[in-house]
Amino acid sequence: MSTILTALIAAAVVTTMANTCTTVYLHRGLSHRALTVHPVVAWVFRLVLWLTTGIKPKEWVAVHRKHHAFTDHEGDPHSPILTSWQHVQIKNVAMYRAALSDPELISKYAKDLPDDNWDRAFFGHNKTGLLIGIGILVVVFGPITGLLAAFIHANAYLAGNAAVNAMGHHFGRRPYDNGATNLQWLAFCTMGEGLHNNHHAAPSSPRLSHKRSQIDPGWWVIRTLSILKLASLRFDDIRLTPSAKASVS
Ligand SMILES: [Zn+2]
Numbered sequence: 699m700s701t702i703l704t705a706l707i708a709a710a711v712v713t714t715m716a717n718t719c720t721t722v723y724l725h726r727g728l729s730h731r732a733l734t735v736h737p738v739v740a741w742v743f744r745l746v747l748w749l750t751t752g753i754k755p756k757e758w759v760a761v762h763r764k765h766h767a768f769t770d771h772e773g774d775p776h777s778p779i780l781t782s783w784q785h786v787q788i789k790n791v792a793m794y795r796a797a798l799s800d801p802e803l804i805s806k807y808a809k810d811l812p813d814d815n816w817d818r819a820f821f822g823h824n825k826t827g828l829l830i831g832i833g834i835l836v837v838v839f840g841p842i843t844g845l846l847a848a849f850i851h852a853n854a855y856l857a858g859n860a861a862v863n864a865m866g867h868h869f870g871r872r873p874y875d876n877g878a879t880n881l882q883w884l885a886f887c888t889m890g891e892g893l894h895n896n897h898h899a900a901p902s903s904p905r906l907s908h909k910r911s912q913i914d915p916g917w918w919v920i921r922t923l924s925i926l927k928l929a930s931l932r933f934d935d936i937r938l939t940p941s942a943k944a945s946v947s
């Protein structure tokens with residue numbers, strides 16, 4: 699198999715793992731408490747996030763909860779309504795870092811996620827995790843293919859997550875009357891996150907697909923964990939927020 703094809707397949711696997719951990723654990727689990735996973739599953743999610751994203755969960759959660767608190771209004775860390783979708787798409791990482799520069803952000807929005815011994819020893823050292831993750835790819839696939847796979851994964855993961863914040867508040871359908879949008883193609887790329895209009899209407903629901911025609915791969919993972927008794931769901935069905943209403947357009 700050619701170097702590029704091997705790197706593309708390896709990157710697709712790594713990005714899918716990272717996106718699964720992001721939507722199931724960081725987003726639906728930690729940020730919104732839509733589900734609670736077994737401690738061993740949580741540890742695996744944390745390990746994969748540490749190796750593949752360099753994200754500290756309490757930081758991601760704090761920035762994301764602030765996004766829900768100020769959605770598309772002054773204070774939203776990454777609103778395309780306040781800037782432009784292109785700005786958020788390109789500057790998403792810089793906007794994330796800018797939000798984290800607020801010394802009170804974590805205490806305000808993620809005080810329920812204090813560091814534990816695993817964070818202090820391993821998961822809180824995000825650059826170390828990324829280096830180990832890249833090192834694993836290099837050992838398994840060799841230096842050129844491994845580094846190429848890491849490069850492709852980094853770009854795919856960052857672009858997909860930026861697209862949820864940028865395009866997911868600009869292009870697409872708005873079945874509910876909120877600023878976010880549904881983009882099924884983006885949901886395929888991000889394990890369901892592209893159904894962002896549905897999510898803003900029902901943030902505490904573990905399932906992002908609200909109709910049979912909508913596909914949420916992250917929900918398949920959650921259902922599997924639930925059937926295996928490795929996850930408990932806050933609500934079995936879609937639970938809209940009191941303010942959520944169908945769009946008239
Ligand atoms: Zn949003």
Ligand SMILES: [Zn+2]
Pocket residue numbers: 725729730762766897901
């Ligand atoms: Zn959310």
